[in-house]
Amino acid sequence: MRKATEDRPRGIAWGPSGHIEDCDFADDIALISSSQMDLQEKTDRVGRVARCVGLNIHASKSKIMKVKTASSTKTVLCDVELEEANDFKYLDSYISADGNIQKEISTRIGLAANAFYRLQNIWRSNILQMKTKVEIYRSNVRSVLLYAAETWRTNKKIESRLRGFEGRCLRRILNIHWPQPITNVEVSRLTGINNIVDEAKQRRWRWLGHVLRMGADRHPHIALRWTPQGRRRRGRPLGTW
Structure with a gap:
């Protein structure tokens, strides 16, 4: 990436006077540009430099996401x-061009449901104490459900889905079935588990505190107050967390 971007910046304005060209993790790379022409040039250069060191970019595994642009030009590799x-x-998280996390929430619920189902023998056990079952639920199911919750932009619909899923799981652990009447407050008292929406909010606040304590040159700290290039459309903007 250093060789491919050393001649001039082709990324996006980042911070007071810098640019960001890419986001990398292990062998995953995300190229970022503010124009189609810059993205195509950067893609060509990265592909050419990679081949010089014996690396080939898999075109069928590469995707392009355009955010709020009318450009219909295709990117070629x-x-x-x-x-x-x-x-x-x-x-392991779904990113959407419009910032919507409905697909991510559906995926999280599906993965958590699969993890819960695979532990049916634990929930049915008459040997294990309720405290043990709840701790297993926290570590093996709830952790899957709230993966990356620090960055979620939730609304009432999403919060209702999260509460509904966890409520069904906890009632199954307590061996309470319809039409036995029991309130969510009583379920929380019996299991000792706090509201999942409050847990997600706490994670967001902890992450925010972590970001605020970072150095001013760290990417998360810059992103917190970053103003994107271009002009925002008229109307009320989407709410963020």
Whole structure:
């Protein structure tokens, strides 16, 4: 990446006077540009430099996401048009062009439900104490459900889905079935588990405190007060956490 971007910046304005060209994790790389021309040039250069050191970029596994642009020009890598996607999975989380996390929430609930189902023998056990079952639920199910919750932008619909899923799980652990009447407050008291929406909010606040304590040159700290290039459309903007 240093060789591919050493001649001039092709990324986006970042911080007071810098630019950011890419976001990397292990062998995953996300190229970032503010124009189609810059992105195509950067893609060509990265592909060319990579081949010089024996690396080949897999075109069929590469995706393009365009955020609030009318450009219809395709991005090409090795004579192959890259697929354009409105959302894709990156570092085990779904990222959407419009900032919507409905697909991410559905995926999280599905993975957590699968983890819960695979532990049916634990929930049915008459040997294990309720405290033990609840701790297993926290570590093996709730942790899957709230993965990356620090960055979620939730609303009442999403919060209702989270509460509904966890309520069904906890009632199953308590062996309470319909039509036995029991309130969510009573379920929380019997299991000792706090409201999952409050847990997600606490995680967000802890992450915010962590970011505020970072140095001013760290990317999360810069992103907190970053103003994107371009002009925002008229109307009320989307709320963020």
